[in-house]
Amino acid sequence: MESNHKPILFAMIIGLIVGVAVNIAQPDIGGVGDFLSQLNAFIGDLFLRGLRFVAAPIVLFSLISGAGNLSDGATLGRLGVKTMALYLCTTAIAVALGLLFANLFQPGDYVSTEIRDMLAQQGQELANSKMSKAQPPSVWATLLNIIPKNPFTALAEGKMLQIVFFALAIGMGTTFLPQEKRRPLLDFSDSMTDVLIHIVLLLMKLAPLAVFCLLAKVTASMGLEILQTLIVYSICVVAGLIVMVFGVYGSLIRFFTKMPFGEFLKGILPAQLLAFSSSSSSATMPVTLQCVNENLEVREEVSSFIVPLGATINMDGTALYQGVAALFIVQLYGIPVDFTDQLTIVLTATLASIGTAGVPGVGLIMLVVVLQGINVSPESMQGGLAIIFGVDRILDMCRTTCNVTGDCAVCLVVDQSEISSTENTQITEG
Numbered sequence: 001m002e003s004n005h006k007p008i009l010f011a012m013i014i015g016l017i018v019g020v021a022v023n024i025a026q027p028d029i030g031g032v033g034d035f036l037s038q039l040n041a042f043i044g045d046l047f048l049r050g051l052r053f054v055a056a057p058i059v060l061f062s063l064i065s066g067a068g069n070l071s072d073g074a075t076l077g078r079l080g081v082k083t084m085a086l087y088l089c090t091t092a093i094a095v096a097l098g099l100l101f102a103n104l105f106q107p108g109d110y111v112s113t114e115i116r117d118m119l120a121q122q123g124q125e126l127a128n129s130k131m132s133k134a135q136p137p138s139v140w141a142t143l144l145n146i147i148p149k150n151p152f153t154a155l156a157e158g159k160m161l162q163i164v165f166f167a168l169a170i171g172m173g174t175t176f177l178p179q180e181k182r183r184p185l186l187d188f189s190d191s192m193t194d195v196l197i198h199i200v201l202l203l204m205k206l207a208p209l210a211v212f213c214l215l216a217k218v219t220a221s222m223g224l225e226i227l228q229t230l231i232v233y234s235i236c237v238v239a240g241l242i243v244m245v246f247g248v249y250g251s252l253i254r255f256f257t258k259m260p261f262g263e264f265l266k267g268i269l270p271a272q273l274l275a276f277s278s279s280s281s282s283a284t285m286p287v288t289l290q291c292v293n294e295n296l297e298v299r300e301e302v303s304s305f306i307v308p309l310g311a312t313i314n315m316d317g318t319a320l321y322q323g324v325a326a327l328f329i330v331q332l333y334g335i336p337v338d339f340t341d342q343l344t345i346v347l348t349a350t351l352a353s354i355g356t357a358g359v360p361g362v363g364l365i366m367l368v369v370v371l372q373g374i375n376v377s378p379e380s381m382q383g384g385l386a387i388i389f390g391v392d393r394i395l396d397m398c399r400t401t402c403n404v405t406g407d408c409a410v411c412l413v414v415d416q417s418e419i420s421s422t423e424n425t426q427i428t429e430g
Helices: 002-025 031-068 073-105 113-122 124-133 139-144 151-157 160-174 179-204 207-221 224-229 231-256 261-278 281-295 300-313 316-332 339-354 362-373 378-429
Strands: none
Touching: 002 207, 002 261, 031 151, 031 160, 031 179, 031 207, 031 281, 031 300, 073 231, 073 300, 073 316, 073 339, 073 378, 113 378, 151 160, 160 179, 160 300, 179 281, 207 261, 207 378, 224 231, 224 378, 231 261, 231 316, 231 378, 261 281, 261 378, 281 300, 281 378, 300 378, 316 339, 316 362, 316 378, 339 362, 362 378
């Protein structure tokens, strides 16, 4: 895994260059050009579909194996409490960082009324579709939805929280069986996990080509003129994400683990590059698991629980983006917000990020929920969404990279804290 990051990085750079060149030149594409464009999209989408193909079963079998080999439920309880506490804290910090940068730079002041209205008109139809899909998340519904009505439906639809619950239930259930009955199931789960890992390794051989195709496709169709117009807004989001990765996650790694931060970043680079290319933490999850297991040496019973959970509910980058975007929109339309409103944004964005699926573009839907929380009018909301959509895909790539980095950081911190707890217990008993 680690040795594959240089070809992926090279392919990513070439893909960006080719895509931007096509975007600027705007060539008159004929039959051959259309075929190459469709082939390009096909290769990228085929690669992502292959990763999604193994995501659900690798979580199922690895988590059954990990939970089944635990000696008691107390360990799982500790893992859950530590993981959720870290995820919620980092998400709240991410939203606060987004608000800080938006308050400092006031990105909404850099867009004139004429350009605002023009961009809002261009993206009106898409904004309407996003607003129609947004539903405020209910805490109780979110918690209840963890338990699948039909576990096989959850597997078929790739609902990760429900798959995690199903796998944990099976794994914990095996701990009550005698050794001769539980061993065949655990051996089968171990073998299936190994098989799926080898499938991921085979898929990763195609990663450089797929990354080139994905990035060339995105940048070739991206609105560069809109990006120039919203450059201050984009800088606010990216700057916040950089502080999140190097400041917040860097502090977690430095103070709570024994691993140098540079080594941590090097170990998860393949997952970061794929997250940037695909804009999907769910599609990246098999690679993320490989990185934390092999490069960070996190134990499988820990990673198989934390990484799928993080890919589903830990959306720090998305939460930070929602903080910046919410203030950007109210600045655009001159809507006054006070400290209470900004606190509402922190709380709503934290909750909304838990209900955000790890797929491209869904952050815009959850932004509607955040804006509803501070009573932004439907007209301003529609116009704001239409404006920021032009640069959403490139920012989605950046915030997904942050999301995956957060998953890896929390995974390493929790694993090393469990190792330290075990060592301290052994010393005390000794």
